[in-house]
Amino acid sequence: MMSDGCCGTTTPSEAEQFTAGPETSTLPVVVIGAGPIGLAAAAHLAERGLGFLILEAGGQAGASIAKWGHVRVFSPWRYNIDPAARRLLEEAGWQAPDEDWLPTGAELVDDYLAPLAKALGDRVRLNAEVTAITRLGFDRVRTNGREDVPFLIRLQDGEELYARAIIDASGTYTSPNVLGASGLPAHGEAEVAQLIDHALPDVLGADRATYEGKHTLVVGAGHSAATTLLALAQLENTPITWAIRAGNASRTYGGGDADALPARGALGSRLHALVESGRITLLTGFYTHRVRGTGQGVEVVSRDPSGAERTIAVDRIVSATGYRPDHSIASELRLDLDPVLGSTRALAPLIDPNQHSCGTVPPHGADELAHPEPGYYAIGVKSYGRAPTFLMATGYEQARSVVAALAGDWEAARDVQLDLPETGVCSSNLAEAQEQRVGLATGISGGLLSAPLPLVTASTGGGCCG
Template identity: 80%
Template sequence: MKASSQAARPDELTVVVIGAGPVGLAAAAHLAERGIDFTLLEAGDRVAASVAQWGHVRVFSPYRYNIDAAARRLLEADGWTAPDADWLPTGAELIDDYLAPLAKLFGDKVRLGAQVSAISRLGYDRVRTAGREQAPFLIRLADGTELHARAIIDASGTYTSPNVLGASGLPAHGESDAADLVDHALPDVLGADRDRYEGRRVLVVGAGHSAATTLLALAELEHTPIIWAIRAGDAGRTYGGGEADALPARGALGTRLRAHVTSGRIRLLTGFFTHRVHATGQGVEVVSRDPSGREQSVTVDRIVSATGYRPDHAIASELRLDLDPVLGSTRALAPLIDPNQHSCGTVPAHGVDELAHPEAGYYAVGVKSYGRAPTFLMATGYEQVRSVAAALAGDWEAARDVQLDLPETGVCSSGLAEAQEQRVGLATGISGGLLSTPLPLATVSATGTAGATATAGAGAGGGGGCCG
């Protein structure tokens, strides 16, 4: 990569991929197949550093939907043996069995500990137009290093930018001061983080499947009072369809959660709009103020904020982005992924045209491309980067021939779920995409009804996919 002040022409430069997670590595695979030089920048000290943060969680989609086609071809050519296509891997297994071997193929093209702090055009701020598209991209790293590139594929994800605890999209008063007492989604409740929760009063805020995951894990800890707070007037959305759910595993999750609420093991607070958080001598007090001004409060020892994620476009603030005002995706992509209209299984295939910004050559892909829409799938991200790589190679016919072959429910059929539960127990799905935790697993009858002796859970995070 050229990094001097006298840059080469853009078409003589490399493509920079940001983020060595599943979608970033898939982008690298497609670029490699097309003979396009690239450099992959990973902020963490290991490949798929964000995935490693939820390594204890089992993804809801089986391997057949988690392995990119170009990545598979490169790996198999190197003698790699694919994992069982129907296996639902944990985040750690996904890294060890797939992502780490894939990254190894790219050698020193993968740079670890390379955190991008800003992106611009060499010699151009956002205002200047004349000659802009001929100027190379300028990528500045946190250590001061500057790189030049002809195009950027930003697969940096959203895992490091969780939503705030407070309602109305604003931080609760005192939220930053109480940060040491607040954890974000998917703590390892039954493993590494057990001592943080066992025997303590815990508040879980959020109505998604990541909240359900944590609640079911906490219910396994004796002498641990649990409070669950949601803004809605009831928990029907989280409970889902029970035995009638199109995804039996997801239905079983809701069934067990409802049972804990009904029995009193989990105390449910509805209409809870977190407004203020402050530490007291008795713990941390969390005060809700609903739109009518009515207040209620609880005092706990720890809080789990399972309120989702949002994209952070700060590194690209000097680029010309056309972002949808609601979701934060591209304006063209927004109607295709709108969670008010689509589930993960009904999002249509899309590619380079829907991902393009006015800043030619910059593409945000993967979960970051979806903004706040919780309808992302890993397989969707793989098709995105296939299309983008084809466009960068000048193969516009292939770039615009976008296809996505998924079951209507997203990534799993009941047959896949049943096959897995016979082998490792029931794994469950989540909102926003991603994951299901390997908690103690319930026995499941032929009709999909969970037994009462154990639980399984689900969660969400970056790198996976809705319903998957």
């Protein structure tokens, strides 16, 4: 029997027209993103014998990490390698790096992600940018038979692929937050974009000439801001101003000598000393409202909630104001997003930065990451939405849980365990939590980063970088 609707004619066998094409059960799980979390998910899929395909927009595994390859991470190697990935690599003859060494981003790529991608073989496709995900023959509105048809993935070049499930580990690196303090671009931000860099320029390397001798304003209260400030301080005749919305920088200074990850504690301690000495000028209560090119640089105007304005003239700006998820590729899927954070609604209260630090986030996995669209999961830093305290160890456990769920092993999927550090950025001090509400949420794709440091051995703590 046929029924006419407002938008066309449907029949009870409509879903069968599409399932008669690709058989969903024989299709691969498609993983979007070949960063640490995406490759970890693939390693778990391989270990469980599930077919998969990894689509990476960049030209190499860990393409986003390669862009901050000059930066050393906080946690040593022992916390940065997923267990399933380690097992897969060791089967291929891989020798693990020194577990106490703090790798740079480049070392993460060269010594871990690139070998892992090689071990996964031709199931890793590079230069394959996903532009949209939907259900074959179904837009977001249509329901009957929806779960019986495969996902359709469209690539930048127009190619279309099918999948039985989607694990979106594409991260947030390509969608940085704006410079403006209220979540909107500052007035004039687009017009002076050539004078604004986002987090972690290579100040002491490839970008040195851009910054040396120039007055730079760094905006942001997180560890990527701190990393850039420490690098700038090594350049002679280079004035540095640091602007944050908070009333003080205690959250950025972190746990000092008490930090479970010494490199992270040293980062805050060194930054505090540079501010105290006057090498770095700290502006608190700074709400970027307007920027204007002057011909010699850029004028930056702060307007606080009372309407009071302050102006500073600089040569360049580093906008280390964090990142936000871009869910546009999944706009035809049925997502249940928290209206504040942009994570799943079930995950939001567990990671809310107004209530939790990364060290107090409860264990969570496939159940909390599920959407009304069966078979679609966003994991990794993208799963946290705008919450700034994602840790790589958390992402690895998400990957393990989600893959177990896709394999039908719900006992394993729900047996989620996390052991996270409670110091530094992970302090649960309520005063710091309130400070975080008005500060800028920073960090690089869930990675907590440090300026270049000598080897520091950490005996405790969770993986926090990547």
